Amino acid sequence: MQWRHKDLLDVSQLSADEARHVLDTARYFREINSRPVKKVPTLKGRSVVLFFAEPSTRTKTSFDVAGKRLSADTFSLAKSGSSLSKGESLKDTALTLQAMNPDAIVLRHSVSGAAQFMAERLECSVINAGDGRHAHPTQALLDAFTLVGRWGDLKGRTVLILGDVAHSRVARSNVLLLNLLGARVRLCGPRTLLPPGVDTWEAEVFSDLGEAVRGADAVMCLRLQLERMQAGLLPDLREYSRTFGLCERHMAQAAPDALVLHPGPINRGVEIASDLADSGRSVILDQVASGVAVRMALLFLYMTRKSAE
């Protein structure tokens, strides 16, 4: 498949065939990751800037490893402590990055729309590694990759996304992608953590976990930011874990062999019971491994694309 996109802002840009193509490509790269020498010269001489304006060790490391295994040069820029710091606008940051002439920029930013803002101003590819509450396409793709790895196909499967949907870019991208790949999506969380207009989303919405989990093939827990307590969206952690923390008791209601996912880092005992996170149902470490393969696939596709002209 000839890759035609310059940027990956969200999965909404992808057709079902394109999404499957990413997963197929990732499958190929996963093989490389299990070889003794985990490096191929595919992107030798190309450079990737990892610009993380919001800290995220996991995603950044995952992209870094992905780039290095393809022999690309990766450069990290953090917002704090770099010259691209205080007082400089994102536009100037974009221009500065452009001047370094990279082939791709991986951007993590705390404001929704930041990736689009950069993409509109940069000639190189922009890969959104999470922007505000908006989108986290690479996470959704690695989640799908993990599930496809277990099931072969998402068609007819039911996936429950559980927790703070309102503030979650992971949830937004996953709802789009899971639907695109033929899965049915359920959402569950207290009303205070469901986004406005959620009834217009392609998903069934629940506030009762017991009901939501019934027959689900997988439960995707979302990370709970502890500041939701101060914002008055939740009373306390104990009550949250009692009503929305996933445990074996719930999983008994799910489909047999139902899987448990979590984008990490986990608050053990809050979003998910500790023993469940470590159980055979959990594919949380699979997700991490999938992350590298999926990001290798994305870097490969976006950095070797032929421009339309």
Next chain:
Amino acid sequence: MSTVSLVVRNALWKKKKVDLLVARGRVASLIPSARKTRVEAAQELDASGLLLLPSLTDCHTHLREPGFEYKEDIASGLDAAAHGGFGNVLCMANTNPVNDNATVTERMLDRARAAWPHGPRLYPIGALSRGLKAEELAPMAELADAGCVAFSNDGLPVPRAEFFRRAMEYAWDQGKVVIDHCEEPSMARGAGMNEGAVSGRLGIPAQPDVAEAAQVARDILLADYLKIPIHLAHISCRRSVELIAWAKERGVQVTAETCPHYLTLTEERVEGYDSAAKVNPPLRTRDDVEAMLQALRSGVIDILATDHAPHAAHEKEVEFDLAPCGISGLDTALSVTWGLVEKKLLTLDDLVRAWSEAPCRVFGLPVNRFQAGDPADFLLFDPAAQWEVTPETMRSKGKNTPLLGTRLRGRVAAHFLGGKKVV
């Protein structure tokens, strides 16, 4: 008739061809062109094909001087006003320093007279509270003496009802009305758009329309209880309009304004994280737009205002959350609302009432109804003229409008204030 200084011939007024006679800066008479009166005048103008309109009054603009002259200054703001058809401009107090003392008011008035001696005329709105902090009342008597025509905390809504009540009472002692930016602050903190399906999808922090309506309800109840008038700024949603309609039926002295963008644009304009469409209150839904149009036709909304909020380009060219709220409106307001007349969503009478008569009545300014003795503040409007909104065609320093690149119909061909041509 020997004192007539200007005759405008063949202009269209209420679908009839008229001649306007001006003497000593005032309307001398308005007569059907068919009468073919012979009048000796220093100046004669053929206005065939042009509409005659009273000069507009904008009761809600931000002119940014003092303190933010890089966004706009009084001279450039009045330039945009003159070309946009506005003869009277009421400017908000959120300058730096805040317009909470006579020195600032007087300086504003001096700057306006120096830049535009024949108008557009500036009418400062004084701060309701010192520093707009909503903690202590501003010296409203001093401000009124210096020339402030109303009081407002616009930009920083007043959360405490008791404080707001005292401000209304104290302002009314000066014979001035309070203008409230209706927003329940705790429901709107950090918000950049309307709360709903679009904000949910885009992941933008948002405020629901009830954040506005809750404060509208408070203000109406206070006005009713105190028997003191209140003016509600830039109303944007159906929920507020229904409350205002209820209040008016009850006889509460409430007046309200809305802006061209709330009559024409919806929250979808924020798609793509377009900070040009970030405004406070935010653009609402299609249903709200219809409610605003209906309210304006029925008189539930009395006044049109621009809420002209100019910003520098670099301030808007940032991440959506960080961009300041506001649309630069003086240049485009009349053309945009004329577009609504062309679409038969409003009548020309609605326009004249809402842009001229109502604001002058509410804020005690002389109004031109083309009766003998009225101020000769009028414009000749070319309904067929087409223009593209670009940084070059806008007079304001603030080029921040979601209309950049669009073509509008109708433009001011000439603008007279006190009988003198300013455009």
